[in-house]
Amino acid sequence: xxxxxxxxHFVEFxxxxxxxxxxxxxxxxxxxxxxxxxxxxxxxxVSESPQQQADFIxxxxxxxxxxKEAFKDSNFxxxxxxxxxxxxxMEPHILELIDKKLVDAAVSPHxxxxxxxxxTVGYYNCGFVLISNPDFLATWEDLFVRHKxxxxxxxxxxxxxxxxxxxxxxxxxxxxVGWWKFLGPxxxxxxxxxxxxxxxxxxxx
Numbered sequence: 336x337x338x339x340x341x342x343x344h345f346v347e348f349x350x351x352x353x354x355x356x357x358x359x360x361x362x363x364x365x366x367x368x369x370x371x372x373x374x375x376x377x378x379x380x381v382s383e384s385p386q387q388q389a390d391f392i393x394x395x396x397x398x399x400x401x402x403k404e405a406f407k408d409s410n411f412x413x414x415x416x417x418x419x420x421x422x423x424x425m426e427p428h429i430l431e432l433i434d435k436k437l438v439d440a441a442v443s444p445h446x447x448x449x450x451x452x453x454x455t456v457g458y459y460n461c462g463f464v465l466i467s468n469p470d471f472l473a474t475w476e477d478l479f480v481r482h483k484x485x486x487x488x489x490x491x492x493x494x495x496x497x498x499x500x501x502x503x504x505x506x507x508x509x510x511x512v513g514w515w516k517f518l519g520p521x522x523x524x525x526x527x528x529x530x531x532x533x534x535x536x537x538x539x540x
Contacts, residue, residue: 343424448519457491
């Protein structure tokens with residue numbers, strides 16, 4: 336992920352890591368800041384194990400902690416999971432909207448085509464979010480912290496609710512091409528084209 340996005344953009348990485356990754360990454364790579372916040376290797380949000388679910392929640396909390404650290408050094412952040420490959424740069428006008436704080440965030444829909452119950456798990460993918468407004472992040476975190484009380488799905492449904500309270504833009508389908516986009520009724524049509532809706536592929540998850 337790091338090498339592919341660096342082909343197109345200057346990026347400073349803020350990572351939530353465990354002890355092993357910290358020893359490997361800390362001060363060994365340029366523009367990488369590590370925060371030793373991950374304490375488990377067995378987290379799983381789809382498991383029925385209460386401990387694995389609790390561990391998963393702790394990992395999400397670590398992501399929010401790192402995001403707040405990143406905001407101390409930048410006027411916007413790119414909340415992005417590490418399992419991405421970037422093929423093209425993000426369009427300048429989208430980054431301009433974020434950089435100039437003309438919008439609070441840019442989000443990417445799942446486009447799961449019926450594979451997932453997006454009414455439950457959330458319309459937007461929480462692994463790919465550009466955020467320019469720290470208040471957006473704070474609201475999202477607050478809803479996540481209270482997700483069980485509110486009956487919301489982890490941090491993903493809280494993200495959707497947060498977008499209803501702020502000025503956001505929705506990124507096109509070619510910005511976050513995840514495996515879940517290829518399991519519904521339109522899967523074959525999507526597989527048949529390396530370009531989605533005629534647009535160059537930006538990123539693969």
